[in-house]
Amino acid sequence: MSNEVGSFAVKKGLAQMLKGGVIMDVVTPEHARIAEDAGACAVMALERVPADIRADGGVARMSDPELILKIMDTVSIPVMAKCRIGHFVEAQILEALGVDYIDESEVLTPADEANHIYKHDFKVPFVCGCRNLGEALRRIGEGAAMIRTKGEAGTGDVVEAVRHARQVLGDIRHLQSMPIEEVMSFSKSIGAPFELVLETRKLGKLPVVNFAAGGIATPADAALMMQLGVEGVFVGSGIFKSGDPAKRANAVVKAVTHFNDPKMLAEISRNLGEPMVGRQISSIADNELLAKRGW
């Protein structure tokens, strides 16, 4: 019997298991337990949620391994953790800890302003952010086994998540409608590997699972992203910065299952307490936008 550990099919496969689910940011083992009990399909272990990273300023780095291990010990669902863009040693450490997925994330301060991690070298799968098809396919080319549209983390404003999802899915529709002889030029214009562009055109979707992230704060936000065509959602600050995290977490999970059923969504959205206090994207200075990190 052949036995291959950490093949691309296996790395991509875990993302396929997460589909139709919600991945929640948690900063303590107690949060992780609440998320699991609410029906999260995975948790993202970190020291501060993006809203606090944004408020605190300074350099944001990989979380303390002690915290990540405690969260791994607490829940039975997959645990993800973030490393800085290009910081392959943080990624090596996270792999050594045994986390289930690494998010090479623009929410942390980038360690390399030209290069991302070469992710094919790892057995642990990676998820990466994108704002358009070119960025998504560059990350997949480097070995990302899952993609999330970036949105703007820590704002509770869904507008950027919508913009990026529409951009990626619109790019794919455009790619599928053009004659084949234009595909090479299109690949060049978006800076994406030609073979992956061809594969995307054939599939009519990204070659890996595509979630939405960055600004999702309500069940309706989550269902909006699902109806636009993503396969699941990340919720960061939106849950544990709200008035009743357990209730809201459960409602977002339900909304992703019944994203196409307005009557169910109406029921699910009732009486959830205060949502997180949002911050309008238009009020944030251009150089403070996290989504611009990544190349």
Add this chain to the structure above:
Amino acid sequence: MGVRYLPSLIMSYLPSGVGKRNMIKIGILALQGDFDEHQKMLDGLGINTIQVRKSNQLTNLDGLIIPGGESTTMGKLATDFQLMEDLRTFAMRHAVWGTCAGAILLSKNSGHVQPLLGVMDITTARNAFGRQVESFEIDLNVPALKVVDPSDAPFPAIFIRAPLIETTGPGVEILAYINDDQVVAVREDQWLATSFHPELSTDNRFHRYFLEMIQSK
């Protein structure tokens, strides 16, 4: 209801076997997980399918697939939406196949406190092979698949944070082992459970095996 009987009337005039498969309708539990992958596999075999999120979608089905995903998430949602009892009732009378998380939900016990259907006389151990970095692909020997394909080729099995089937009751037929003695695929009456994900491969023999289970009932 009338719509369902009309085609069967037409079918009775055709030679046996022709188009029969098209009559079958399979539900795929779509609370969370890789239900799309199962649906595509069945689409490729010309089977009618429906994604099941509510109890009323279980009517007029010949079988149900519970996909891979997170068993805690699916159990939580099935409980919240009051689906557990209806799924159990359905399973008592119909064919049901669980892959990975689905196999856990069919089992009596998973070693965790979580909602389970518990219809199969098996116990499972979650994440028995370790975390994601230990997930793997392997060629499995599955003699039972000869029913649908005489080739006897090994089955390309993808294990993702996979459960093991730890114990099996007397009525349970073991279909595949890994490492000589660890059970990863079983059948008991109209129920099928696999630790791995045939829906992630391009090999449709397990899906055809499940259809054969339904047709030979």
